[in-house]
Amino acid sequence: MRTDLKVILDSLVRLTEQRQLDSLTKSLVSTVQQFVTPLDVQIFDIHISSSELEEVALPEYFSLSHNPYGNSNDDSVCEEAAACFTKCVSSQSTCYSNDLIPALIAIPIKLNSCVVKVLWVKLECITEHNLGLLKGLAKVFENFLAIVIECETDELTGLLNRKAFGSRLRAANTNLVSIEQAKIKQLKHHWLCIFDIDKFKLINDSFGHLYGDEILLDLVRVMRSVFDEEDAMFRFGGDEFVLLIAPSTKHQMLTKCQKFSDSLYRFHGEKVRLTVSMGITQICSDKQANTLLIQADQALYYIKETGRNRIEVYEDLVSRGALSEKKFDDDIEIF
Numbered sequence: 001m002r003t004d005l006k007v008i009l010d011s012l013v014r015l016t017e018q019r020q021l022d023s024l025t026k027s028l029v030s031t032v033q034q035f036v037t038p039l040d041v042q043i044f045d046i047h048i049s050s051s052e053l054e055e056v057a058l059p060e061y062f063s064l065s066h067n068p069y070g071n072s073n074d075d076s077v078c079e080e081a082a083a084c085f086t087k088c089v090s091s092q093s094t095c096y097s098n099d100l101i102p103a104l105i106a107i108p109i110k111l112n113s114c115v116v117k118v119l120w121v122k123l124e125c126i127t128e129h130n131l132g133l134l135k136g137l138a139k140v141f142e143n144f145l146a147i148v149i150e151c152e153t154d155e156l157t158g159l160l161n162r163k164a165f166g167s168r169l170r171a172a173n174t175n176l177v178s179i180e181q182a183k184i185k186q187l188k189h190h191w192l193c194i195f196d197i198d199k200f201k202l203i204n205d206s207f208g209h210l211y212g213d214e215i216l217l218d219l220v221r222v223m224r225s226v227f228d229e230e231d232a233m234f235r236f237g238g239d240e241f242v243l244l245i246a247p248s249t250k251h252q253m254l255t256k257c258q259k260f261s262d263s264l265y266r267f268h269g270e271k272v273r274l275t276v277s278m279g280i281t282q283i284c285s286d287k288q289a290n291t292l293l294i295q296a297d298q299a300l301y302y303i304k305e306t307g308r309n310r311i312e313v314y315e316d317l318v319s320r321g322a323l324s325e326k327k328f329d330d331d332i333e334i335f
C-alpha cells in the first residue's frame with residue numbers, strides 16, 4: 001500500500017485538476033484503487049424513488065444477477081450488503097461491515113445536505129487506517145463536487161449552463177458513435193435545439209425584470225415536466241435555452257417540442273401569452289459543436305424573421321431551399 005505523503009499529494013492534485021463530473025468520478029475511483037487496493041470500488045448515483053416514503057432505489061448492481069456477493073449462494077449475505085448501502089443513504093453516514101467476506105464500506109457523498117452518491121468499496125478487511133483514508137478521500141471529492149456542479153449550473157434556473165455544454169455534447173457524440181457502430185440507429189438521433197422566448201424584452205418592459213425572472217422560472221418548470229431526464233437542458237443566458245434531446249425519431253422529438261410549446265402557451269394564463277421559437281438540428285458524429293450550434297441558431301433566426309412561435313429543423317429548411325447550407329470553420333473556438 002503506497003500512502004506516503006508525496007503519493008497522497010499527487011493524488012489530491014490529480015483529483016482537484018478535474019473540471020467535469022465524469023473525470024472527477026473516474027479520478028476518485030483510481031485514487032481509491034491506488035490507496036487501498038480494493039477488491040471492488042463503485043460510485044453510485046442516488047435516486048430517491050419516492051419523496052414521500054424516502055425510499056432508496058437500489059442500483060442494478062444489487063440485483064441478484066449483479067449482486068456484489070455474486071459467488072455467495074447465501075441470500076442473507078446479499079441482503080446484508082444491500083442493507084448496508086440503504087442504511088448509508090438513509091442515515092447519511094458511513095456504514096461498514098467487517099463480518100462480511102470480503103468486508104465492505106459505504107460512504108455517503110452529500111450535496112446541499114442530500115446524499116447524491118455513495119462510494120462503495122469491497123476490501124479484504126477494514127482497518128482504522130484504510131477507513132480513515134477512504135473517508136478523507138470521499139470528503140475531498142464531496143467538496144470538489146460542489147464546486148464542479150456550481151460551475152456548471154445556471155444560478156437563476158438551476159439548469160446546466162453554457163460551460164457544461166461541451167462535455168455533454170461530447171458524451172452524446174460518443175454514444176452516437178457506438179449506436180452507429182452497433183448499426184441500431186433505427187432512425188433515432190440526438191437532436192440539438194436552441195430556443196428563445198418571443199419578445200421577452202417586451203415582457204420585461206411591461207411587467208418588470210422580476211416578473212421576467214418569474215416567467216423564466218415557470219418556463220423551466222414546464223421544460224422539466226415535458227422533457228425527460230436523459231434530455232440535457234441548458235440556459236445559455238438571458239432568454240436563450242438549449243436542449244440536447246436524447247435519441248429519438250424526428251416525429252418523437254417534434255411531438256415533445258410541440259407539447260412544450262403548447263403547454264407554455266397555456267401555462268401562464270391570460271396576462272402573458274408566452275411563445276417560443278425553436279431551431280433544431282440533427283446531431284451527427286461528423287459535425288462539430290460549433291457547426292451544430294450555428295445550424296440550430298440559423299433555424300431559430302429564420303423563425304424570428306418569419307413570424308416567430310414555430311419549430312423548424314435546419315435540415316428541412318435547407319431541403320426546402322429556405323436556408324442555404326454553409327460550410328463552417330470547425331476550428332472556431334466557441335466554448
Ligand SMILES: Nc1nc2c(ncn2[C@@H]2O[C@H](COP(=O)(O)OP(=O)(O)OP(=O)(O)O)[C@@H](O)[C@H]2O)c(=O)[nH]1
Binds near residue numbers: 238
Ligand atoms: N428578467 C430577465 N431578463 C433578462 C435576463 N437576461 C436577459 N434578460 C433580458 O431578456 C431580453 C432579451 O431580449 P432579446 O432576446 O434580445 O429580444 P426579444 O425581446 O426576446 O425579442 P426576440 O428574441 O426577437 O423575439 C432583454 O431585454 C434582456 O435584458 C434575466 O436573467 N432576467
